[in-house]
Amino acid sequence: MNNKSDKSRLAGLSLAAIGVVYGDIGTSPLYTLNTIFTGGLHPVPLNPENILGILSLIFWSLMIVVSFKYVAFIMRADNRGEGGIMALMVLALRKLEDNGKTHAIVMLLGIFGAALFYGDGIITPAISVLSAVEGLQIASPAFKTFVIPITVAVLWALFIFQRKGSARVGALFGPIMCAWFGILAVLGVLSIVAEPHVLGALNPLHGIVFLMASPWMGFLALGGVVLALTGAEALYADMGHFGRHPIQLAWFGLVLPALVLNYFGQGALLMHNPKAIANPFYLLAPGWALYPLVxxxxxxxxxxxxxxxxxxxxxxxxxMQLGYSPRMEMQQTSEQEIGQIYLPGINWTLMLAVMVLILGFRTSTSLAAAYGIAVTGTMAITSILAFIVVRKLWGWGWIRGGLLITFLLTIDLAFFSANAIKIEEGGWLPLVFGLGVFLLMTTWKRGRQLLRERLQRDALDLVPFAGTMGPASVTRVAGTAVFLTAHPDGVPHALLHNMKHNKVLHEHVVVLCVRMLDIPHVLDEERIEHQALPNNFHRLIVRFGFKDEPDIPKALELAARQGLPLDPMETSFFIGRETLIPKMGSDMPVWREKLFIAMYRNAGSVVGFFKIPPNSVVELGTQVIL
Incomplete structure (x- = not known):
């Protein structure tokens, strides 16, 4: 019974993974071959030898980069079940605590890889939807003028829909994508039957001969071949939602065979009819099926x-949880799934960037020139971080780990270098976008560190201070005061200001520090650390994982069960609100100080972020010179 239940659960998770994880890489056949043979400044000449060479490169890239590197190898490096480049960075950093310089380099690499993810995120919707709608031009040239408006309308509706959450249509994703991959496979098989010798491209010699015959052309062609791999990082990033085995089963059981069959089917079509290069994906289908396929x-x-x-x-x-981004407005869109969230600021920023791309590049072939450099940059950083993990965490030797990572990194850097050639054709855009995100994230991280040092430098020690706060030294009033602080060993500035201006303390004083840990989730029994101090002072440390939803009232309920005297109706939350002042000659350039101050001023409220009741909050301000 359990065995049947496990199999049923695995099948259900695999179906869901097909619908969510494989959308990006699964829609790459729409534009990959067309881009390689017609796009950019250096298209590959269309002839049978080159077709076999390109197909061989695509097949073996899928096998080595996606199947081996990500599905079989990288997905083993999980942070308590969670994947993605930030989870990998945390694993690497955890083993480098004693080496400050290396620690900083690894942290910057991880942040840069995450920033490049956003660069990829603005191109994927643009190129995917635009390439799909372009199929209307194949049906009738009269539709050409409608391609851009339809694409903009579809994407606008998609971004508007985000506030509703994807949970409402999530059940449809899996079956629809299964149908998609099934049709990819069928169209490919029908074409391969007419030109079966295209299967010769399974032999890696065709790819090697293609690269050796014209090394420069082969090198440039890698910039197009990588389009078949976009979305590989999603397999790792979404591991926490579905688990490793469902994603692996979906890849080897359906997605990989369907992709290979479709790419080879397009190659067979081009051998039979070179004019089909106008759009080899849609021309695989019979005329009557064109509109349904679009x-x-x-x-x-x-x-x-x-x-x-x-x-x-x-x-x-x-x-945000790990301290690399300011707090933003975040809405939960599902009562069942914690992962279903909506961030209006990110949503509208992405929408604006995507619309600019659509209106600026106007065709999927032009957009393909901008696609790839962000993806390959993230892939290369993933390989570097993986080397640290296999050496420090898995205990692999220098030779074993070094040879494997050198092999993978060589491939990553080859793809990255080939895409770097396309920077002037549009590749600069996601790179600039990613660099902008990187600047913001590093500025926020460094600025918070400086602010923490300034506040800590002037803070009084909490335990001796609590010992002096007897009944004779200060008037105590009924109720509980909770003072939020980042430094549980020091006296919060808000507490000192409250005493200075109001001349009183509450009967119970709780100094509360929230710790965001580098693990996905914290168990309830590990969430609270409570220490009673003299004169009804209490030190409370609350822990959340980087995928937990921070909720201080719920955490305080746990603390109340452990003996902390709390009555929600008689509890007030005191929050310090710092006004930051830039300073010449500080540890950060003045322009970055001003950037940090602007980010700090516009950061979301701690009240909403921690779900604190607004009518129980008292804010007390102070000035801090950076």
Whole structure:
């Protein structure tokens, strides 16, 4: 019975993974071969030898980069079940605590890889939906003028829909994408039957000969081949939602065979009819099936885009929890799934960037020139971080770990270098976007560190202070005061200001520090650490994982069960509100200080972030010179 239940659960999770995880890589056949043979400044000449060479490179790239590197290898590096580049960075940092310089380098690499994810996130919706809608031009040239308006309308509706949450249509994603992959496979098989010798591309010699015959052309072609791999990082990033085994089963059981069959089917079509290069994906289908295929393709690309947008929301929440991003407004869109969230600021920023891309590049072939450099940059950083994990965490030797990572990193850097050639064609855009995010994240991290040092430098020690607060030294009033602080060993500035201006203390004083840990979730029994201090002072440390939803009132309920005297109706929350002042000659350039101050001023309220009742909050301000 348990065995049947486990199999049923595995099948259900695999179906869900097909709908969420594989949308990006699953829609790559829409534009990959067309881009390689017609796009950019250096298209590959269309002839049978080159077709076999490109197909061989695509097949073996899928096998080595996706199947081996991500599905079989990288997915073993999980942080308590969670994947993604930030989880990998945390694993690496955990083993480098004694080496400050290396620790800083690894942290910067991880942040930069996460920032590049946003660069990828603005292109995926644009190129996917645009390439799908372009199928209308194949049906009738009269539709050409409607491609851009329809694409903009579809994407606008998608971003508007985000506030509703993807949970409402999530059940449809799996079956729709299963149908999509099934049709990819069928179209591919029908074409391969007409030109079966295209299967010769399974031999890696065709790829090697193609690269050796014209090394420069082969090198440039890698910039197009990588389009077949976009979305590989999502397999790892979404591991926490579905688990390793369902994602692996879905890849080897359906997605990989369907992709290979479709790419080879397009290659067979091009061998039979070179004019089909106008759009080899849609021309695989018979005329009567073209409009239904355009509709299905559009739905599939919307699902792919939905996954990338949701991934940006999840990445931002992780960044906030780990201290790399200011607090932002965050809405929970599902009562059952904690992962279903909506961040309006990120949503509208992505929408604006995507619309600019659509209106600026106007065709999927032009957009493909901008696609790839962010993806390959993240892939290379993943390999570097993985080396630290296999050495420090798994105990692999230098030779074993070094040889494997060198092999994988060589491939990553080859793809990255080939895409770097396309920077002037549009690759600069996601790179600039990612660098902008990197600047903001590092500025926030460094600024928070400086602010913490300034506040800690002037703070009084909590335990001796509590010992002096007897009944004779200060008037005590009924109730409980909770003072939020980042330094549980020091006296919060808000507490001192309250005493200075109001001349009183509450009967019970709780100094509460929230710790965001580098693990996904914290168990309830590990969430609270309570220490009673003299004169009814209490030190309370509350822990949350980077995928937990911070909720201080719920945490205080746990503390009350452990003996902390708390009555919600008689509890007030005191929060310090710092006004920051830049200073010449500080540890950060003045322009970055001003950038941090602007971010700090516009950060979301701690009240909403921690779900504190607004009518129980007292804010007390202070000035801090950075």
């Amino acid at each position: 509709i299905l393709s559009t739905v599939a690309t919307v699902i792919a885009s939905q996954a990338v947008i949701s991934g940006a929301f999840s990445m931002t929440r992780q960044a």
